[in-house]
Amino acid sequence: MEQVVANGLYLGAQYALIALGLTLIFALMNVLNFAHGQMYVLGGFVTYEIYGQLRWPFVVALFASAITLAVLGGLIERLLFRTVIRRSVREESTMLLAAGIAYFLDAVILLLFGEKQRGVPKIVPGVLRAGDIIMPYDRIVVGGLAVLFIVGFILMMQYTRPGRAMRALAQDRIAAQLMGVPVEFYSLLGFALGAMLAGLVGGLLVTITGVNSGIGGPISLKAFLMVMIGGAGVVGGAIAGGFILGMLESVGLTVLHAYGDITYLVIFAALLIFLAIRPNGLMGKPWG
Amino acid sequence: MFRPLRLAALAVFVLVVFLAVPLAIKAAGRTDFYYTLSSVALLAIASSGVWLMFHIGRINIGQGAFALMGGYVSAILVTSAGFSFWLSLPLAGLFCAAVSILIGLPILRLRGVYFAMVTLVLTEVARLLALALPITNGAKGITSIPAPGAIGAFGVTLVPAFDTFAERNLAFYYLSTIMMTLCFAALYRLVHSRIGKLFVAMQQNEELASSMGINVPAMRILAYAISSFLGGLAGAIFIAIAQSIYPSSFTVNDSVNFMLNCFVGGLGHVFGPMLGTLVLYFGWDLLFAIGQYQLLIYSGVMVLLMLVLPNGLLSIRLPSRRGARK
Structure with missing residues (x-):
């Protein structure tokens, strides 16, 4: 049982970090970033290239992942989202843009890195054995870094100061603008930061699970789940959602193992019931 | 005063779809286009359901779930219960509508991205259910589904069995396009009726609509049921063409594509999803020749399209009218 909890915590820390990026972008721009999973994959591949192929230190690779994604996120916001939000009649239009970007990144990743599953050498060798818990050291390091x-x-x-500005922006965009917050700059910064978080987790998790070009979509789906559990646009909600999903997955895989591959089916069913009772998740704003 | 113009447009559409296109395909000898165009017609039906949800202000990314469900209902009825395809078709649609009412009761209370995300998850639920349930035969799916049989009444054969056609796909082409025409005609009628006005009111502001005495929960269930009915119908015919169904027949990608079809065509017009489906599906098919850069160019064009025409293709000729409305 302790093992299950330990796995859940470790998984939850990673998930929370993914959900944080998604929820930040959502809170600031009201954009559901379909491309979040692809950004994660891209971060994973950057770390794979630098740490796995070039054999540079892991920290450097992680930095490179973060910076690549931050720059990419900034560019996407500046060149694409800002224009479309300004020009379109209905704000849902950003979803088409986000989905298009997701496909585009998928294509780029496939062309640059191929479709093979890629892994890197362990960052720390060895396994921790404490009582009933068995935990490889690299998982502990990665979990600790995520926290x-x-x-x-x-x-x-x-x-x-930027943090405060972004919170103001999330609360009320127009009011923040009237108070003299440079809204456009902080939107850019927030998007870059959200993308950076996705890249960071990608870089962290590539050392454990490896990465392949096809997992972007499923990762986005999981991120949506976490945000729904916790409530969209709320930092605390994203963290709670991440840990809850990590724990559910860990427990589910153990308990429901006997009944076949139905963990996610059960999680989805539970989520639907939960959302019927609390439509905005644990801590979400009344209107998404 | 626009009546004659509209009738003329309808006549041109019918002539092109039911006469010119089959003749052109026959002349060119590209019979594979029958299949492509049938797919476009069916996907357009499913997308039109998504469009209706946009019309009441909800983003539905769960149409793949209902297409899959409709396909399975039809497949199971035909193969296991020995139903005729023609009877299974409305049953598949009605089953989806019934399920959507059950699911809709809780989830239609959600708005904005919450609803979008939940419906996206629904697609995944449908796939996992199809894998887990015994009746759907798991990952192996249901294969060798018989082609639609004949319809007759009082000894007169109205529609011959599809197997008797020399070109089976031509029969499916007519079936799909006739269904598409009927569905879009019905949708057009619906949108321009009193109920359609109520839908627009809900799109603009649900609270205000509610305060005017509109039964908002009932109306959005109605819209969702119609939307899912269309999805189930399209899925059932699709399965009849493919003659097989697997849990992966309709996935999250399809659900997203249904939504994209609506966006590309334009959310402001009933026929947006039809045009969007045609453009996206054919665009994808044409780019097949490019090989590995297919997805790159396809998505690149999509992003560019969004930058240039964020309100959809049908918005090109709309600016003057929209200006007048504002």
Whole structure:
């Protein structure tokens, strides 16, 4: 049982980080970023190339993943989303754009990195055995780093000037603009930050599960699940959703193992019932 | 005063779809286009359901679930219960509508991205259900579904069995396009009726619509049921063409594509999904020749299209009218 909880916590930390990026972009721009999973995959491949192929230190690779995705996210916001939001009549139009970008990134990833499953050498060798729990050291390091990033993100949102500006933006875009917050700049920054988080998790998880070009869509789907559980656009909700999904998955795979591959079916069913009772998730705003 | 113009447009559409296209295909000898165009027609039917949800202000990315469900209902009825395809077709649609009412009761309370995300998840649920349930035969799917038989009344054969056609796909082409024409005619009628006005009111502001005395929950269930009916219908015919169904016959990608068809065609017009489906499906097919860059160019064009025409293809000729409305 302890093992199941430990797995759930480790998984939850990764998931929370993915959901944070998605929810940040949603909160600031009201955009559902379909391409989030693809950004994750891209981050994974950057780390694979630098750490796995060039054999540079892992930290450098992780930085490279983060910076690549931040730049990409910034460009996407500046060149694509800003234009479309300005020109289109209905704001749902951004969903087509996001889906188009998801397909585009899929194609780019496939062309650049091929369709093979890629893995990298372990970052830390060895396995921790404490009582009933068996946990490889690299998972502990990766889980710890994820928690560190989450804490860092929360601190930044709470106590720095850009963090405060972004929170203001999420609360009320027009009011923030009237108070003199440079809305466009912080939208750009927020999108870059959200994409960066996706890239970071990609870089972290490539050391454990590896990466292949096809997992972008499923990762996006999982990120949507977490955001729905926790409530869209809320930092606390994303973290809660991530940990809950990680735990459910870990418990489900153990308990429901005997009945075949139905863990996700059960999770979906539970989610539908949950959403019937709390349509906005645990902490979501009344209107998405 | 637009009546004659509209009738003329309808006549041109019918002539092109039912006469000119089959003749052109026959002349060119490209009989594979029958299949392509049938697919376009069926996907357009499913997309029109999604469009109706857009019309009441909801983003439905779950149409793949109902297409899959309709396909399975029809396939199971035909292969296991010995039903005629023609009877299974409305039953598949009605089954989907009934299920959508059950699911819709809780999830239609959600709005915006919440509804979009839940419906996206629904597609995945449908796939997993199809894998897990015993009646759907798991990953192996249901294969060798017989082609639609004959319809007769009082000893007169109205529609001959599809197997007797020399070109089976021509029969399916007519079936699909006739269904598409009927569905879009019905949808056009619906949207321009009193109910259609209520839908627009809900799209603009549900609370306000509710305060005017519109029964908003009932209306959105109605819209969702119609939308799912169309999805199930399209799925059932699709399965009859393919003669097989698997859990992966309709996936999340298809659901997203149904939504994209509506966007590309334009959300402001009933015929948007038809045009969007035609453009996207043919665009994808034409780019097949390019090989590995297919997806890159396809998605690149889609993003560009969004930048240039964010309100859809049908918005090209609309600016003057829209200006007048505002």
